[in-house]
Amino acid sequence: MKNTHPRAPHLPAGLRHRLTRIVALSALACAFAATSPARAAESSALPAEQQNQGVTYITGGVDLDQSTAIKAAMAGYPLVVEVFNSAGGKNEYTAASRLSITNPAGQAVFSTDLQGPFALLKLAPGRYDVKVEYEGQTRQRRIDVTSGRSARATFVFGGA
Incomplete structure (x- = not known):
């Protein structure tokens, strides 16, 4: 299937998969970092x-x-x-x-x-x-x- 979106360059499948994993892991790390202070406050309370x-x-x-x-x-x-x-x-x-x-x-x-x-x-x-x-x-x-x-x-x- 050909990528026709003007801003989305065609990437090899392996590179696309790695970038998707990096973005997903980054989002997960951000979510964890955002909840860590709440968890720390909860456990200290x-x-x-x-x-x-x-x-x-x-x-x-x-x-x-x-x-x-x-x-x-x-x-x-x-x-x-x-x-x-x-x-x-x-x-x-x-x-x-x-x-x-x-x-x-x-x-x-x-x-x-x-x-x-x-x-x-x-x-x-x-x-x-x-x-x-x-x-x-x-x-x-x-x-x-x-x-x-x-x-x-x-x-x-x-x-x-």
């Missing part, structure tokens, strides 16, 4: 992992950067706990609640004061009773943690 009772966890998420970073990291944690306060028809982030996790036999597995609405926990697969206390109210839920995917426990407390 992620709270540091902590250890408590042999469980690695992250808690936080009150400000936008931190909540965005935590949401991006959720898939890497077997258990995600979210705590909200329902006020005026909207779910608002909480900043101070108590999280307790026990096994079905009632033995304590984990407990901490949350520093925001999210807790990401690296728990072993199994069944757990997850309890959250917030402003004198308590909510509890049984959760099955399986390997290869995140279990999510969302707690919504009544507003004022």
